Amino acid sequence: MSDNQEFIEHPKPVVEHSGRSLKMKWLIPALVVVIVSILAIVFLQNQTSDLYVLIFMGILAALGILCIFALSIGLLRFGAKEQDDSLSKAFLDSSVEGVLVTAPDGHIIYANAAYAELTGLSESQAVRSVERVFAGFTDAAESLYRLAQAAENDRRALEEIRLPGAVNGDGTGARWYRIRVRPLAFEDGRKNHTVWQVADITRDRERQENIFQELQLAIDYLDHAPAGFLATEADGSVIYVNATLSDWLGYDLAQFEPGSLSMSDLVSGDGIALLSSISAAPGSVRTETVDLDLLKRNGQSLPVRVLHRVAASPEGATMSTRSFVLNRSPGEDVSESLRVAEVRFARFFNNTPIAIAGLDRNGVICSSNAPFLKLFGDKVKTGENSASVPIVDCIAERDRDALSAAIEAALSGSSPVSPVDAAFEGGDDQSVRFFVNPVEDADTDDGREAVIVYALDVTEQRALESQFAQSQKMQAVGQLAGGVAHDFNNVLTAIIGFSDLLLANHRPTDAAFQDIMNIKQNANRAAGLVRQLLAFSRRQTLRPQVLALPDVMADLSILLDRLLGEKVELDVSHGRDVWPIKADLNQLEQVVINLAVNARDAMPDGGSVRIRTSNLTAEDVSALGHKEVVESDQDFTMIEVEDTGTGIEPDILNKIFEPFFSTKDVGKGTGLGLSTVYGIVKQTGGYIFALSTVGEGTTFRILLPRHVEEKKADEKAPVELSEAPPQVADLTGNATILLVEDEEAVRAFGARALSSRGYKVHEAGTGTEALEIMEETDGQIDLVVSDVVMPEMDGPTLLGELRKQRPDLQVIFVSGYAEDAFRRNLPENETFHFLPKPFSLKQLATKVKEVLSETNAG
Numbered sequence: 001m002s003d004n005q006e007f008i009e010h011p012k013p014v015v016e017h018s019g020r021s022l023k024m025k026w027l028i029p030a031l032v033v034v035i036v037s038i039l040a041i042v043f044l045q046n047q048t049s050d051l052y053v054l055i056f057m058g059i060l061a062a063l064g065i066l067c068i069f070a071l072s073i074g075l076l077r078f079g080a081k082e083q084d085d086s087l088s089k090a091f092l093d094s095s096v097e098g099v100l101v102t103a104p105d106g107h108i109i110y111a112n113a114a115y116a117e118l119t120g121l122s123e124s125q126a127v128r129s130v131e132r133v134f135a136g137f138t139d140a141a142e143s144l145y146r147l148a149q150a151a152e153n154d155r156r157a158l159e160e161i162r163l164p165g166a167v168n169g170d171g172t173g174a175r176w177y178r179i180r181v182r183p184l185a186f187e188d189g190r191k192n193h194t195v196w197q198v199a200d201i202t203r204d205r206e207r208q209e210n211i212f213q214e215l216q217l218a219i220d221y222l223d224h225a226p227a228g229f230l231a232t233e234a235d236g237s238v239i240y241v242n243a244t245l246s247d248w249l250g251y252d253l254a255q256f257e258p259g260s261l262s263m264s265d266l267v268s269g270d271g272i273a274l275l276s277s278i279s280a281a282p283g284s285v286r287t288e289t290v291d292l293d294l295l296k297r298n299g300q301s302l303p304v305r306v307l308h309r310v311a312a313s314p315e316g317a318t319m320s321t322r323s324f325v326l327n328r329s330p331g332e333d334v335s336e337s338l339r340v341a342e343v344r345f346a347r348f349f350n351n352t353p354i355a356i357a358g359l360d361r362n363g364v365i366c367s368s369n370a371p372f373l374k375l376f377g378d379k380v381k382t383g384e385n386s387a388s389v390p391i392v393d394c395i396a397e398r399d400r401d402a403l404s405a406a407i408e409a410a411l412s413g414s415s416p417v418s419p420v421d422a423a424f425e426g427g428d429d430q431s432v433r434f435f436v437n438p439v440e441d442a443d444t445d446d447g448r449e450a451v452i453v454y455a456l457d458v459t460e461q462r463a464l465e466s467q468f469a470q471s472q473k474m475q476a477v478g479q480l481a482g483g484v485a486h487d488f489n490n491v492l493t494a495i496i497g498f499s500d501l502l503l504a505n506h507r508p509t510d511a512a513f514q515d516i517m518n519i520k521q522n523a524n525r526a527a528g529l530v531r532q533l534l535a536f537s538r539r540q541t542l543r544p545q546v547l548a549l550p551d552v553m554a555d556l557s558i559l560l561d562r563l564l565g566e567k568v569e570l571d572v573s574h575g576r577d578v579w580p581i582k583a584d585l586n587q588l589e590q591v592v593i594n595l596a597v598n599a600r601d602a603m604p605d606g607g608s609v610r611i612r613t614s615n616l617t618a619e620d621v622s623a624l625g626h627k628e629v630v631e632s633d634q635d636f637t638m639i640e641v642e643d644t645g646t647g648i649e650p651d652i653l654n655k656i657f658e659p660f661f662s663t664k665d666v667g668k669g670t671g672l673g674l675s676t677v678y679g680i681v682k683q684t685g686g687y688i689f690a691l692s693t694v695g696e697g698t699t700f701r702i703l704l705p706r707h708v709e710e711k712k713a714d715e716k717a718p719v720e721l722s723e724a725p726p727q728v729a730d731l732t733g734n735a736t737i738l739l740v741e742d743e744e745a746v747r748a749f750g751a752r753a754l755s756s757r758g759y760k761v762h763e764a765g766t767g768t769e770a771l772e773i774m775e776e777t778d779g780q781i782d783l784v785v786s787d788v789v790m791p792e793m794d795g796p797t798l799l800g801e802l803r804k805q806r807p808d809l810q811v812i813f814v815s816g817y818a819e820d821a822f823r824r825n826l827p828e829n830e831t832f833h834f835l836p837k838p839f840s841l842k843q844l845a846t847k848v849k850e851v852l853s854e855t856n857a858g
Helices: 022-043 046-073 086-093 113-119 138-152 202-223 243-249 271-276 335-353 368-378 384-388 397-411 459-504 514-537 549-564 585-601 618-624 675-684 746-756 767-776 795-805 819-825 839-855
Strands: 098-102 110-113 157-163 175-184 193-200 230-234 237-243 285-295 301-312 318-327 355-359 365-368 418-424 427-437 451-457 546-547 568-574 579-585 607-616 638-644 687-693 697-705 736-740 758-763 783-787 809-814 833-836
Touching: 046 833, 098 113, 138 157, 138 175, 175 202, 202 758, 202 809, 243 285, 243 318, 335 451, 355 368, 368 451, 368 568, 397 418, 397 451, 427 459, 459 514, 459 746, 459 839, 546 549, 546 585, 549 568, 549 585, 549 607, 568 585, 579 585, 579 697, 585 607, 585 675, 585 697, 607 618, 675 687, 736 746, 736 767, 746 758, 746 783, 746 839, 758 767, 767 783, 767 795, 783 795, 795 809, 809 839, 833 839
Parallel strands: 568 607, 736 758, 736 783, 783 809, 809 833
Antiparallel strands: 098 110, 098 193, 157 175, 175 193, 230 237, 230 318, 285 301, 301 318, 355 365, 355 451, 418 427, 427 451, 546 579, 607 638, 638 697, 687 697
16 A cells, blocks of 8 residues: 555444443432431531531441442443444454445545455555556456446445456466445545445355356256156246156257246147146145146157146245156056156265255254265264254254244245355364255145255365465565565664764763664664564575574573573573584574473463473484474484473364464464464474473474585585674775665665765665666766665666666665565576665675675676
8 A cells, every 4th residue: 555545534333331320310319318418407406416417427428438439340430431443444454355445536545455465466556446457357347337337426336257367467267356336424424435345256156166067967867867857837838847858758958948838738638637727725735646648749649647746825826836757658667767766866865965954844854865964973863863853953052043044034935045154063163054945835734844955064165265364364464574674674774874873983981882882782683573574474584504502502591591580490401512503593593482482381380491402313303203304314403392381282283383373362472473483494494393291291393404514625624603704804995886775864874884985975765866877977886785675666677777778787785675585576697786684884884895896806
């Protein structure tokens, strides 16, 4: 969202305040008693009045104390704090549908994160209206026009659009979108705003197509059953005939159109009178068996037995009919055909992938197929006891009212009835979706099926939806963390830089020197936290260096003692000659700190935390039995963090590394700590495992690859356990440098830092300004120091433009993101130098000197 956009002020939600208050009927008698008491005291004698005055004052004092006590515990209230609109805003921000709000003049004033993701909005782009997002697709033109007209006329509208691809460019294949528009009215008289809602419904369409295919299979089974079937309307027109009956009568089913034939066209002679004579009582259904002749298309007769079912409306009018037809032609064994039809139907009914059950008017299961029995297990019994099982007993208690309401709606004739999602009884991790349909011709008095229920197990679908939702949340949090870290890096760069400028003008004996040093040290600590955010958002690669774990743990143990507190005992031990590893020091420290703090929280009454390091050969790793590394032939260094806490339940142990999953109480954990630990360990090339026993404690086992120093043939020096940057003695120069930075504070610090070292510095706030300076100086620039993320023109684009003028120009990119995050936007063989933010004055001067020295040497 662009900076000039703002959130609309949503109406505050209505809040019902249930606080207690004194009622007027008690207040008036109390006032009367007080007035009468005062008058009585006035007219009494002085001796007596003094006593009554004291008693009256004591009563008033007691009442006053009681009122104060009532106010303090909430029995009396004089007002209620109005609830703010943060809940409404949070609801819109977390919506899975894209939401866009526009003012009456069309200006965009709000768009949530889902809208930005759905439309493929990047950080450098402004939010586009719905018309602009779909403007490039001709298939959406008519729908967008209707929606725009509805928006102009303050009407609600809904359109579903099919496009050949996604509007954000992700994925391949056709996509379906549902777009809603509605006016947003205000009670204060402001003009109506317009709310646009956009949702990707491709998955729903695919699901509908799957259900349609299943229905097509069902129709295919019915068409090829060994018995005929036809359905007619009240006027006798035939609306359906299956392939078997069509073949018997000589009609081409492909050319059949509902209503093109009537029963009089198919029934020979007076047979139509037999069928017409069958009628049902008002509001009931009647089924009769009739033997008659049907008329083939070639004029021949076909002897059949018809099971004719007629329904009547409550007023007594004949409604639609359903007829089951058995062929009684010579050579056809009626009983055998009936048996085959029954077997075929039973196979279809029990082998369909959809669970089906018939219910009576009380919601009791009358019949069910095999998938239904398999789905609900022993909740539904076959045989004599089956009629005593209500379907609501098969699901969780909290969802029973919703299913009962759907059944009542079906019985009352409401159509269509919305599907009902429910959890299995005793298993919240399993879900089922019910589709409830009424039996239009059901007999209400014979106890037979009045409602047909179709049930689909949607547990896997819900799991996929949950995973998708979590991945969306992780992506949103990652984008937020990356954006915050990027901006914070600019602030830290300015703080560290100006601290260096101040330190250069102060001697260590000055009173302010130590204060400036504290500012710089705390800024460096903050920079470490920012790196954690960037690592979490996958926008910063690790900066590995060779580390000796005993040294790392020794430095970290002091901080861990403070974090764990007095109730928790810390024990750090190391194996013999622990192998070095190559990892990011700050990230590794964060891993150990997170695990130690989690261990402390699992021991509210105190306990002990033991941290151990040791070597593991490839054979030792195989002996541990971890499947992920059982076949590894690599040596590892292991870190174990063990506590004596409450432990973790086995059913949630495999979920603890999932984002947003936490075993802590609500409000006491974000669920991001262990997922960040997992990501750091995996990025380092290692593995992490959790072993826990309830009531005894938990052990986290971290395996990091052993680092083997690569030596040259003539090299005999010992392995270095740290990597120090090359030292440059003289940091001065006289080159001309173009500094491109949109952050004014960072640009000011960089210009002063380089100017103080003797360089001639040209400043530019954008890429466009940088190109103008290049033209003004006729390209007489020795080095360009440029930020990567800038408005108008980013660093990689600027580099491409500069290469057109000066192919050999040296460029140093500075960014809070990792080098790999923007390298993919550059040509494959493009060369440049990189300086990560935040950087100090010395780091900037050193990097510039190194690059210029390489250029001069070349």
